[in-house]
Amino acid sequence: MPPDELAATPPRSSAGRRLATFLYGHPRLQLGLLLAAPMGWLVLAYLGSLAVLFLAAFWRLDPFTATVVHDLGFDNFRTLWNTDVYRRIALRTIGIAAAVTLTDAILAFPIAYYMARVASRRVRGLLLVAILMPLWSSYLVKVYAWRTMLQEGGVVNWALDPIGLKGPGFGNVATWLVFSYLWLPFMILPVYAGLERIPSSLIEASGDLGAKAGRTFREIVLPLAFPAVVAGSIFTFSLTLGDYITPQLVSNNQFVGNVVYDNVGVANNLPFAAAFATVPVVVMIAYLLIARRLGAFESL
Amino acid sequence: MVESLFARIALRVASVLTLAFIYLPLLVIALYAFNDGRTQAWPIDGLTLKWFGKALDNPGARDALFTSLKAGLGATALALLLGSLAAFAVQRYRFFGRETVSFLVILPIALPGIVTGMALNATFRTVFEPFGVGLGLFTVIVGHATFCIVVVYNNVVARLRRLSRSIEEASMDLGADTWQTFRNVTLPAIRTALLAGGLLAFALSFDEIIVTNFTAGDQQTLPLWIFTNLSRPNQLPIVNVVAVLVVLLSAIPVYIAQRLTQEPTSVAAPAAAAAGAKQ
Amino acid sequence: MNRSWKRRLGGTALAGLVVLLAFAAAGCGGGGGKSGSEAKKEVGAGEGKLNLIAWAGYVEDGSTDPKQDWVTPFEKQTGCQTSVKVAGSSDEMVTLMRTGNYDGVSASGDASRRLVAGKDVSPVNVDLVPNYKDVIPALKDQTYNTVDGVHYGIPHGRGANLLMWRTDKVNPAPTSWNVVFDPSSPYKGHITAYDRPIYIADAAVYLQETQPDLNITNPYELDDDQFDAAVDLLKQQRKVAGEYWTDAAKEIQAFTSGSTLVGTTWQYQANTLEASKVPVKAILPKEGSTGWSDTWMIHSKAKHPNCMYKWFDWVISPKVNAQIAEWFGEAPANSKSCALTVVKNHCEIFHASDEAYFDKVAYWNTPEADCGDDRGDKCKDYSEWAQAWTEIKG
Numbered sequence: 001m002p003p004d005e006l007a008a009t010p011p012r013s014s015a016g017r018r019l020a021t022f023l024y025g026h027p028r029l030q031l032g033l034l035l036a037a038p039m040g041w042l043v044l045a046y047l048g049s050l051a052v053l054f055l056a057a058f059w060r061l062d063p064f065t066a067t068v069v070h071d072l073g074f075d076n077f078r079t080l081w082n083t084d085v086y087r088r089i090a091l092r093t094i095g096i097a098a099a100v101t102l103t104d105a106i107l108a109f110p111i112a113y114y115m116a117r118v119a120s121r122r123v124r125g126l127l128l129v130a131i132l133m134p135l136w137s138s139y140l141v142k143v144y145a146w147r148t149m150l151q152e153g154g155v156v157n158w159a160l161d162p163i164g165l166k167g168p169g170f171g172n173v174a175t176w177l178v179f180s181y182l183w184l185p186f187m188i189l190p191v192y193a194g195l196e197r198i199p200s201s202l203i204e205a206s207g208d209l210g211a212k213a214g215r216t217f218r219e220i221v222l223p224l225a226f227p228a229v230v231a232g233s234i235f236t237f238s239l240t241l242g243d244y245i246t247p248q249l250v251s252n253n254q255f256v257g258n259v260v261y262d263n264v265g266v267a268n269n270l271p272f273a274a275a276f277a278t279v280p281v282v283v284m285i286a287y288l289l290i291a292r293r294l295g296a297f298e299s300l
Numbered sequence: 301m302v303e304s305l306f307a308r309i310a311l312r313v314a315s316v317l318t319l320a321f322i323y324l325p326l327l328v329i330a331l332y333a334f335n336d337g338r339t340q341a342w343p344i345d346g347l348t349l350k351w352f353g354k355a356l357d358n359p360g361a362r363d364a365l366f367t368s369l370k371a372g373l374g375a376t377a378l379a380l381l382l383g384s385l386a387a388f389a390v391q392r393y394r395f396f397g398r399e400t401v402s403f404l405v406i407l408p409i410a411l412p413g414i415v416t417g418m419a420l421n422a423t424f425r426t427v428f429e430p431f432g433v434g435l436g437l438f439t440v441i442v443g444h445a446t447f448c449i450v451v452v453y454n455n456v457v458a459r460l461r462r463l464s465r466s467i468e469e470a471s472m473d474l475g476a477d478t479w480q481t482f483r484n485v486t487l488p489a490i491r492t493a494l495l496a497g498g499l500l501a502f503a504l505s506f507d508e509i510i511v512t513n514f515t516a517g518d519q520q521t522l523p524l525w526i527f528t529n530l531s532r533p534n535q536l537p538i539v540n541v542v543a544v545l546v547v548l549l550s551a552i553p554v555y556i557a558q559r560l561t562q563e564p565t566s567v568a569a570p571a572a573a574a575a576g577a578k579q
Numbered sequence: 580m581n582r583s584w585k586r587r588l589g590g591t592a593l594a595g596l597v598v599l600l601a602f603a604a605a606g607c608g609g610g611g612g613k614s615g616s617e618a619k620k621e622v623g624a625g626e627g628k629l630n631l632i633a634w635a636g637y638v639e640d641g642s643t644d645p646k647q648d649w650v651t652p653f654e655k656q657t658g659c660q661t662s663v664k665v666a667g668s669s670d671e672m673v674t675l676m677r678t679g680n681y682d683g684v685s686a687s688g689d690a691s692r693r694l695v696a697g698k699d700v701s702p703v704n705v706d707l708v709p710n711y712k713d714v715i716p717a718l719k720d721q722t723y724n725t726v727d728g729v730h731y732g733i734p735h736g737r738g739a740n741l742l743m744w745r746t747d748k749v750n751p752a753p754t755s756w757n758v759v760f761d762p763s764s765p766y767k768g769h770i771t772a773y774d775r776p777i778y779i780a781d782a783a784v785y786l787q788e789t790q791p792d793l794n795i796t797n798p799y800e801l802d803d804d805q806f807d808a809a810v811d812l813l814k815q816q817r818k819v820a821g822e823y824w825t826d827a828a829k830e831i832q833a834f835t836s837g838s839t840l841v842g843t844t845w846q847y848q849a850n851t852l853e854a855s856k857v858p859v860k861a862i863l864p865k866e867g868s869t870g871w872s873d874t875w876m877i878h879s880k881a882k883h884p885n886c887m888y889k890w891f892d893w894v895i896s897p898k899v900n901a902q903i904a905e906w907f908g909e910a911p912a913n914s915k916s917c918a919l920t921v922v923k924n925h926c927e928i929f930h931a932s933d934e935a936y937f938d939k940v941a942y943w944n945t946p947e948a949d950c951g952d953d954r955g956d957k958c959k960d961y962s963e964w965a966q967a968w969t970e971i972k973g
Contacts, residue, residue, distance in 0.1 A: 016477065016479055017477045020477040020478035020479060021477070023478065024478065027393065030393075031389055031393045031395060034385045034386070034388055034389040034393075035385070035386065035389045035401075037381070037382055037385055038382040038383070038385050038386040038405070038449060039386070039401070039404070041382070041442075041446070042404050042405065042407075042408075042446070042449075043404065045423050045427070046407070046408060046416075046419065046420070046423075046446060047404070047407075048423070049419040049420065049422045049423035050411075050415070050419045052419075052422060053415070053418055053419050053422060061962055079966075083966075083970065084970075085969060085970045085973060086969075088973065089969075089973075107318060107321075108318075110310075110311055110314030110315060110318065111311075111314060111315040111318040111319070113311060114311040114312065114314070114315045115315075118308055118311055118312075125558050125559070127315070127319075128558055129551065129554050129555050129558050130319060130322075130323075131319075131322070132499075132503070132554045132558075133547055133550055133551055133554055134322055134323070134326060134547065135503045135507065136503055136506065136507065136546055136547055136550035136554075137326060137329070137507075137543050137544075137546060137547040138507055138522070138523055138526050138542075138543050138546070139507050139509060139523070140509060140523060140526050140527055140530060141329055141526060141539060141540065141543035142325055142326075142329070144530055144536075144539075145325045145326075145328050145329045145332070146325055148328070148332070148342070148832075149325065149328055149342075151832075151833075151836045151838050152836045152837045152838040153342055153836045153837060154342050154836070155328060155342055158342055158343070170822060170838075181321070181322075181325065184318075184321075184322060185322070213304060213307065234406070234410055235409075238409070238410045238411070238412065239413075241412055242411070242412020242413045242414055242415065242510070243412075243413070243510075244414060244510075245509070245510070248825065252820070252821075252822060252823055252972070253972075253973070254969065254972050254973070256412075257412060257413075257414050259969055260412075260414055260415075261414055262670075262965065262969070263965065264414075264418065264674070269962050269965065272962075272966075273418075274418075277412070277414070277415050277418075280411075280412045280415070281411055281412070281415060284410050284411055284412070287410075288403065288406065288407075288410055292399075292402075292403065297402050297403075297406070298458075360642075435678075435680070517678075517680050518630060518662070518680045518681075528664070528665065530828065531635070531665060531667065531826045531827070531828040531829070532635070532642075532643060532665070532828060534642075534643050534644065535642065535643075536828075
């Protein structure tokens with residue numbers, strides 16, 4: 001096609017084109033329009049209702065009328081601080097969340113590394129499908145299956161019997177085990193993505209400079225993959241912190257989520273529930289800030 | 301690093317063990333789906349296919365499945381829209397509060413589900429109800445979209461970071477306006493990121509129970525149906541069947557998405573395609 | 580350029596603040612909006628739908644057991660398509676009622692008064708329920724279904740919480756609650772209890788007999804000393820307890836697998852286990868027990884009130900009330916039901932007209948600060964029970 005024919009005809013002016021030109025000259029308006037919908041919902045509706053919810057933490061429940069009284073005070077927080085059991089529950093929840101995160105990081109790394117750097121393209125694809133598929137099976141059914149497996153006459157005891165061991169039964173160990181199981185795919189995926197991003201040239205250069213495989217792994221691969229691990233840990237930590245269904249099904253112990261849920265439902269004591277809910281929220285926000293510092297947000 | 305043979309074997313073994321760990325409970329569920337007895341005792345009583353028939357007949361399960369599909373599609377669409385908008389804003393412009401956007405977007409999924417649930421429930425009841433929009437499918441979709449935004453957002457941001465703006469500028473130099481450029485140049489480049497994000501968003505919405513508990517009203521999504529039926533001793537086998545069928549069926553979209561996201565996704569691809577078309 | 584940024588930021592902040600205040604105002608105002616509604620004057624045509632909250636086993640449509648279905652005939656007769664949400668506890672029922680998505684609930688005594696006080700339910704015009712006249716007198720005009728002479732519901736039936744055990748693993752057969760409270764119990768780790776604050780009353784019932792110097796007259800109205808004694812007993816029980824149960828299915832599974840060997844139950848679980856050939860037995864121990872007397876109540880803003888009134892009449896009609904009483908395992912409310920039960924002496928087994936039996940049963944009731952006697956307002960109210968329960972579970 002002769003070049004001058006291309007340049008000869010100017011583009012037709014239409015409403016869409018005029019709008020596009022207008023927006024081109026007003027970049028801030030572009031930005032505003034882009035952000036309006038998502039930020040509008042998140043800031044106004046979500047943050048707004050969170051704020052009101054936590055405002056309720058400063059109200060209290062009137063024992064006679066069983067309705068919420070709107071005078072501000074620190075009563076709920078004082079009760080939380082002074083009563084032993086709430087501190088114990090909070091520490092138990094955070095402790096198990098940390099244990100689950102650590103366990104999943106350790107469990108996820110080998111398979112993620114294999115997928116990212118060793119497996120062939122076809123195997124990698126199949127492994128990804130294999131890891132994504134269980135996400136679709138119902139969370140509830142999985143926890144219930146574990147409950148059946150861990151109970152007195154269940155699979156775990158039946159399998160361990162010949163070697164003379166006994167399964168953990170219900171309790172903290174069971175909760176740790178089930179949570180580690182449930183959130184494992186959420187850790188594998190970001191770690192896999194993070195490991196895949198490491199350029200092979202870096203690793204080859206390290207080898208060229210004389211480092212053995214172990215040293216390369218420790219000093220090159222691990223630091224570069226660390227943000228991805230932190231990114232995955234956001235999910236494992238937060239999902240464990242707020243869960244109330246699993247502790248109820250595989251243990252007798254209460255987690256923060258159970259206490260909040262019971263107070264919302266049982267005593268209809270929304271102020272107290274909101275006050276106790278500030279604990280996981282504060283922990284999570286602190287965790288997110290640290291994670292952002294460590295570069296996790298780019299590795300999600 | 302050319303991994304040593306020992307390392308490769310060790311990694312392969314570790315991967316197999318991890319996969320075994322992941323699939324063991326699913327196999328147990330599948331076993332109970334064929335279990336002859338009603339209660340989940342071990343060892344199982346015998347094998348039967350009768351629960352499959354009952355599950356396929358069960359109107360509650362079917363309705364719940366369709367509700368979940370509708371909610372999932374709606375939430376995914378909404379999340380794709382809002383997530384992309386936010387991703388473009390953050391990646392293409394510099395503005396005050398840019399870092400806060402990433403933080404805000406991740407909050408709904410990072411905060412405990414019960415907190416998100418209670419907050420959204422309060423919002424829906426105070427703001428929507430006066431307008432006649434009660435708790436129902438719409439609130440479920442909006443609720444799910446709220447925490448699904450982040451998965452789309454992250455995928456699109458990661459992709460946009462790798463895209464060079466030069467190809468878009470070239471497109472506009474050649475006379476395309478913003479919409480044409482977006483349709484013909486940008487969208488194909490981020491398509492696989494949208495697909496990956498959308499798939500994960502759908503999975504998140506499909507299996508969500510805690511926030512849905514607070515926002516569903518009298519609608520029953522599949523997880524809610526399962527929750528109700530887990531406490532009915534005689535419905536347990538049907539629940540197991542439903543879970544197994546859903547996992548098996550999910551292999552199809554996951555596999556398709558996996559194949560689609562393996563296309564080359566660098567900047568060069570649209571240019572090469574355009575060049576090839578011009579000959 | 581800087582000025583416009585600041586203006587944009589200031590504008591956004593201002594907008595956010597306005598919305599925040601709007602929320603706060605709405606949140607403040609939203610609570611007391613419900614009107615204390617009045618009872619219906621007449622029952623019109625059915626609205627085509629009905630949403631109920633009920634205990635497990637109360638509203639059966641054939642999906643649990645094809646022979647147990649009193650919902651389908653109701654739907655055929657009235658056209659009211661019925662859906663039921665099974666709740667595991669009174670607390671759950673109160674919360675569900677407060678969502679406003681349901682028309683009615685089968686409330687026990689520890690929920691009914693809360694619902695009345697919270698204006699979640701309307702008075703019931705019993706003249707519009709023809710079968711009400713056949714309800715046995717002992718269930719009419721009770722404190723849990725009648726407030727200041729105004730009826731708030733239709734009696735459903737009553738029963739006791741029982742002590743159940745695996746007959747093949749527990750020897751000798753227990754006759755007292757001691758087997759679940761004894762710190763040196765041989766069944767340590769296999770004892771169960773109801774995982775709800777109302778279970779504190781069960782401890783109080785036990786202490787009523789075993790520690791008479793505490794002077795417990797009403798297990799739901801406990802002053803400081805009585806309450807502390809009950810809580811201490813339960814903390815002690817925690818050390819020997821195995822699994823706690825929150826819904827019937829969990830307990831059934833626990834007894835079937837043998838993780839639990841002895842503990843408190845409803846008759847429903849015992850019936851279901853016996854039907855599945857699990858060797859159990861359930862009795863009312865010598866100290867007595869807690870129990871429940873349930874009332875069907877209608878939501879103050881029910882979307883399908885006519886269907887709800889039709890359900891009132893249906894559920895206490897002689898045949899249906901007999902069916903439910905047999906399936907669940909309780910004493911029916913309708914005096915004519917006893918003649919219609921499949922098991923001829925069902926009513927004798929469940930002491931339907933044995934008031935002496937039910938004198939040993941303390942129906943679930945909502946603890947209130949007002950002790951109702953000369954102690955004044957010294958008793959513990961339900962929110963204190965709930966907090967104590969959290970401490971007991973640990």
